[in-house]
Amino acid sequence: MSRTVWREYMPAIVVAVAALVLWEAAVRGFQIERFLLPAPSAIVTNFIENFERLVHIGWFTTKEALGGFFIGCSLGILAAFITARWVAVNEAILPFAIAANSVPILAFAPIVNNWFGVDNPLSKMIIVAVIVFFPVMINTIRGLTLVDKNALELMHSYAASEVEILWKLRTPNALPYIFNAFKIAAALSMIGAVVSEYFGGNRSALGVFITQEAALFRFENAWSAIIIACIVGITFYLIIVAVERAVIPWYFEQRKAERH
Amino acid sequence: MTTARRAGTSSSERPSSRLPKPVRQALAFILIIVIIVILWEGLKWFAGDPWRPDNNPFGISHKPMWKLKIASDLNLPHVWTIIEAFGKPSRRNGPPLFEILLAASFFTFREAFMGFLIGGVLGFVLGTIFAHIRFAERGCMPYVVASQTVPILAIAPMVIIWLKAGWVSVAVISAYLTFFPVTINTLRGLKSPPRSAVDLMHSYAASKWAIMWKLRFPSALPYIFVALKISATASVVGAIIGELPSGIRDGLGGAILNFNQYYISGPQRLWATIIASAFVGIFFFVLIALLEKIVLSGRYPETELM
Amino acid sequence: MTNTPTVSLKNVTKIFNPGQPNEVTALKNINLDIWPHEFVSLVGPSGCGKSTLLRLIADLTQPTEGTVQVNGKSAYRARIEQDYGIVFQSPTLYEWRTVAKNVELPLELMKYGRAERRERARKMLQLVELEGFENHHPWQLSGGMQQRVSIARALAFDPALLLMDEPFGALDEMTRERMNLELQNIWDRTGATIVFVTHSIPEAVFLSNRVVMLSPRPGCIAEIVDIDLPMPRAWEVREDPHYFELVNHLRDTLREIEGGMRE
Ligand SMILES: Nc1ncnc2c1ncn2[C@@H]1O[C@H](COP(=O)(O)OP(=O)(O)O)[C@@H](O)[C@H]1O
Numbered sequence: 001m002s003r004t005v006w007r008e009y010m011p012a013i014v015v016a017v018a019a020l021v022l023w024e025a026a027v028r029g030f031q032i033e034r035f036l037l038p039a040p041s042a043i044v045t046n047f048i049e050n051f052e053r054l055v056h057i058g059w060f061t062t063k064e065a066l067g068g069f070f071i072g073c074s075l076g077i078l079a080a081f082i083t084a085r086w087v088a089v090n091e092a093i094l095p096f097a098i099a100a101n102s103v104p105i106l107a108f109a110p111i112v113n114n115w116f117g118v119d120n121p122l123s124k125m126i127i128v129a130v131i132v133f134f135p136v137m138i139n140t141i142r143g144l145t146l147v148d149k150n151a152l153e154l155m156h157s158y159a160a161s162e163v164e165i166l167w168k169l170r171t172p173n174a175l176p177y178i179f180n181a182f183k184i185a186a187a188l189s190m191i192g193a194v195v196s197e198y199f200g201g202n203r204s205a206l207g208v209f210i211t212q213e214a215a216l217f218r219f220e221n222a223w224s225a226i227i228i229a230c231i232v233g234i235t236f237y238l239i240i241v242a243v244e245r246a247v248i249p250w251y252f253e254q255r256k257a258e259r260h
Numbered sequence: 261m262t263t264a265r266r267a268g269t270s271s272s273e274r275p276s277s278r279l280p281k282p283v284r285q286a287l288a289f290i291l292i293i294v295i296i297v298i299l300w301e302g303l304k305w306f307a308g309d310p311w312r313p314d315n316n317p318f319g320i321s322h323k324p325m326w327k328l329k330i331a332s333d334l335n336l337p338h339v340w341t342i343i344e345a346f347g348k349p350s351r352r353n354g355p356p357l358f359e360i361l362l363a364a365s366f367f368t369f370r371e372a373f374m375g376f377l378i379g380g381v382l383g384f385v386l387g388t389i390f391a392h393i394r395f396a397e398r399g400c401m402p403y404v405v406a407s408q409t410v411p412i413l414a415i416a417p418m419v420i421i422w423l424k425a426g427w428v429s430v431a432v433i434s435a436y437l438t439f440f441p442v443t444i445n446t447l448r449g450l451k452s453p454p455r456s457a458v459d460l461m462h463s464y465a466a467s468k469w470a471i472m473w474k475l476r477f478p479s480a481l482p483y484i485f486v487a488l489k490i491s492a493t494a495s496v497v498g499a500i501i502g503e504l505p506s507g508i509r510d511g512l513g514g515a516i517l518n519f520n521q522y523y524i525s526g527p528q529r530l531w532a533t534i535i536a537s538a539f540v541g542i543f544f545f546v547l548i549a550l551l552e553k554i555v556l557s558g559r560y561p562e563t564e565l566m
Numbered sequence: 567m568t569n570t571p572t573v574s575l576k577n578v579t580k581i582f583n584p585g586q587p588n589e590v591t592a593l594k595n596i597n598l599d600i601w602p603h604e605f606v607s608l609v610g611p612s613g614c615g616k617s618t619l620l621r622l623i624a625d626l627t628q629p630t631e632g633t634v635q636v637n638g639k640s641a642y643r644a645r646i647e648q649d650y651g652i653v654f655q656s657p658t659l660y661e662w663r664t665v666a667k668n669v670e671l672p673l674e675l676m677k678y679g680r681a682e683r684r685e686r687a688r689k690m691l692q693l694v695e696l697e698g699f700e701n702h703h704p705w706q707l708s709g710g711m712q713q714r715v716s717i718a719r720a721l722a723f724d725p726a727l728l729l730m731d732e733p734f735g736a737l738d739e740m741t742r743e744r745m746n747l748e749l750q751n752i753w754d755r756t757g758a759t760i761v762f763v764t765h766s767i768p769e770a771v772f773l774s775n776r777v778v779m780l781s782p783r784p785g786c787i788a789e790i791v792d793i794d795l796p797m798p799r800a801w802e803v804r805e806d807p808h809y810f811e812l813v814n815h816l817r818d819t820l821r822e823i824e825g826g827m828r829e
Pocket residue numbers: 272273582583590591592611612613614615616617618619
């Protein structure tokens with residue numbers, strides 16, 4: 001058991017260690033300027049020194065990300081359940097997704113800041129919500145509509161109503177799609193929160209901190225803050241994966257069985 | 261009695277309308293836009309700023325019964341105000357806004373295209389390496405995924421210091437957003453041939469190289485195109501974001517910064533810029549979709565949406 | 567009662583996409599009565615409309631002309647009142663449900679109580695010799711076992727009519743032969759009427775009272791052959807000279823039809 005776990009993770013650990021050693025050696029060996037690229041050791045030292053402050057600002061932004069995640073995911077799923085029944089909507093999804101994907105949502109940040117106030121976390125939550133809304137809605141619609149033709153026919157043979165088909169077939173069929181969307185949304189929501197703070201925000205927010213420190217060429221501070229953002233994003237992602245395994249075990253078991 | 265007249269209840273054979281699918285899609289898209297416009301103006305009708313004969317093309321005077329901050333003319337300009345903005349100069353005696361936005365769009369598109377090329381090639385190379393070397397996949401894939409949790413805007417200032425402000429750094433930032441889908445889908449596509457297809461190649465004693473180009477790559481092509489379409493729009497977003505901290509003022513990112521500064525005096529210009537960005541993204545997407553059609557059509561079965 | 571056919575097709579024509587360039591006349595002027603406790607097989611070259619005919623009986627598609635009646639009612643009413651169970655070529659089990667829960671699906675939709683659902687699922691799984699697999703998930707079962715689950719599901723609410731569309735088409739020969747015997751057993755014990763689509767003539771002859779041969783483009787009935795081998799049939803029937811005669815006769819008909827297709 002532990003041997004297979006080791007085999008699974010060993011390459012990732014080896015690569016990480018090698019990369020860090022090379023990085024450290026390069027910075028020291030070539031005497032790279034501190035403001036160009038700080039050494040990993042310098043970042044780690046900085047990270048430990050500023051840990052409390054980083055946790056404080058990290059938590060501030062995490063709350064924005066979580067709020068936006070919940071708003072965006074709920075609305076996305078709701079919109080999908082309402083619209084998935086209409087063929088016209090389904091056909092418009094593709095062009096609409098493209099349009100939505102190609103707008104830098106960031107550009108709405110100043111507008112939303114104007115709506116709710118720069119300091120109001122709600123502004124950032126709205127931006128995050130908009131960012132995660134589309135992937136969640138699109139994936140949910142796909143899950144609700146891409147059902148096996150035979151499975152649907154079986155339901156018709158039982159004279160099942162649309163509501164019964166929705167609950168007994170479409171919804172379970174959509175769950176893996178929805179969880180995939182949650183995973184995307186988890187990563188996006190932390191990025192979205194940080195990025196939405198680019199156009200101003202509370203002083204104790206991660207994005208504002210990174211922008212300021214980078215402007216002052218204090219890159220160790222910026223890197224430490226970026227690491228916090230990544231850790232939160234990855235943790236968030238892993239939590240979703242754990243929930244997914246608990247909620248739709250059949251999906252994983254089946255895929256495991258197919259791999260043999 | 262089941263007579264011929266009763267319409268089909270089963271969804272499998274609902275008579276498909278005679279319009280070809282892209283046309284239907286375009287019509288549905290327009291329908292959605294129309295609905296959004298109606299909702300938008302409806303909100304302004306009930307809760308926006310007063311309608312004066314000179315601020316709407318219908319010459320209507322109307323006092324909304326409620327007042328919502330987000331529906332004010334500053335926060336949610338009228339649709340026609342935004343459309344009109346394209347024709348008006350953004351500075352006194354300057355060229356009309358659409359000329360500025362057109363030039364900015366070209367500029368940003370060029371950066372995005374370079375980023376798309378860099379990211380696409382990088383993504384393909386990484387995906388191919390991962391597909392062939394198990395250690396590389398296990399060792400690097402987690403970090404490739406983790407890389408996408410890094411807020412790109414946060415690293416952008418550092419990239420600009422490394423590579424100097426200019427289109428190269430913008431393209432690199434854009435590539436950071438575009439390589440990921442290509443890596444994932446190349447890997448998935450190269451691994452998509454079933455066991456039996458690979459075994460068949462082995463039975464011919466085919467080399468890894470031959471298996472790659474005669475089996476894996478052709479199987480991966482549809483997957484790769486799906487990723488390229490995602491990357492096309494992502495590269496535009498990446499280029500715009502890359503422009504923000506780099507001080508480049510000729511592109512759409514510059515325009516966003518600029519009109520953001522003057523938001524109070526003309527919110528419609530920022531909205532117009534957002535619309536222009538969407539058009540660039542759609543244009544790039546359609547370009548890749550056409551390429552996909554030329555390369556794939558007739559050789560592969562029709563696929564699901566996206 | 568016995569003078570109402572279980573299935574009655576009158577002048578049934580089915581045209582897909584009428585009036586469009588891709589118009590297909592799948593079935594033309596089909597007349598067929600199927601009587602209670604009959605086992606009728608539909609055979610014919612692929613694309614001749616066997617599945618379409620079955621789907622018409624199931625009211626999963628509607629005739630362009632003519633009428634379909636089941637138990638003296640419209641096919642629509644019969645579907646709403648759940649007069650039939652259906653088995654497709656693919657088992658079509660829901661991967662998120664256990665084997666027992668899959669069998670219970672139609673019972674849930676028909677609002678059976680929980681205890682009765684359990685009991686019936688248990689019995690049905692016993693009938694198809696899958697007791698002990700109640701809490702397995704579909705992917706843990708072989709193809710033959712999955713198909714047996716889907717048969718159990720179709721039988722769960724005791725329908726008097728069972729519609730089967732090439733249910734054993736994807737199975738290996740040995741499993742298939744065992745399933746044939748099992749199906750005959752089930753048919754005998756439940757007294758159901760079975761309409762069975764297959765592309766295997768020996769299978770059709772072995773199982774059926776009557777074999778309906780369809781010819782394609784447009785699909786019509788080429789021949790109906792009574793299989794007058796005594797029931798129930800043991801495995802040895804397959805060595806009976808009369809069995810061979812019937813199989814050969816149907817094969818000849820099929821060859822004629824296919825010859826006609828080539829010209
Ligand atoms: N939904 C459909 N739309 C259009 N044509 C169909 C449809 N279903 C079946 N057909 C056509 O009807 C004919 C009969 O099909 P089918 O009943 O599936 O044949 P079989 O089951 O005997 O192989 C075929 O030519 C097929 O292409």
